[in-house]
Amino acid sequence: VGRIVELEAYIGGDDAASHARFGRTARNAVMFGPPGIAYVYLVYGMYDCLNIVTEPDGDPAALLVRAVEPLEGVEAMRTARLERALARRRRRDAAGDARLSERLDALPAARLAAGPGLVAAAFGLDRDDTGRDLCDPRSPIRLEHVPPGERPATVRAMPRIGIGYAGAAWAERPWRLVDGASRSLSVPVRSGS
């Protein structure tokens, strides 16, 4: 269980940073479907990224989940992270495996899912999870309301990350939303933003 503390909005086919910018394709098909559905894609050939489809059927849009603050199951997340890291290695050797394990053990819980690729790794998600209904209480991966008693989010908006290819006009839009008080952000909030 974790609390989403960082999201980026990708809205409509005219958003030059969105996967929907080329229209409907095999990869992005669920973005054009109903909201509340998971869209998981592979980026840079290595990392899976979880998105939540948002707009009504026919209107392509999604939220990229860039960071989650662990609330429960920290050790399960650590195990999932290690499993993913080990599976990715070409040449396996005991010394290297042990070193990876040590590094993960030393990683603070708050940093286990502090990045889009790390969110999927910590929750054991991959592209096969595309299409899951995140609003279905029976779904193994799902959205729930923040438990009562948790601190309220102090939401801040700033430009999205890693989308220089879309051009300045789109890159400047403040469509990255973070809980400024969280220590689990992928990139720390810079003062003034």
Added chain:
DNA sequence: GCAAGGATATCG
């Protein structure tokens, strides 16, 4: 500061 890594969309 940069290499790793494979799918993807586009171009010949």
Added chain:
DNA sequence: GATATCCTTGCA
């Protein structure tokens, strides 16, 4: 069918 590029990460 080939290739430039990609909503990143963890190492040097």
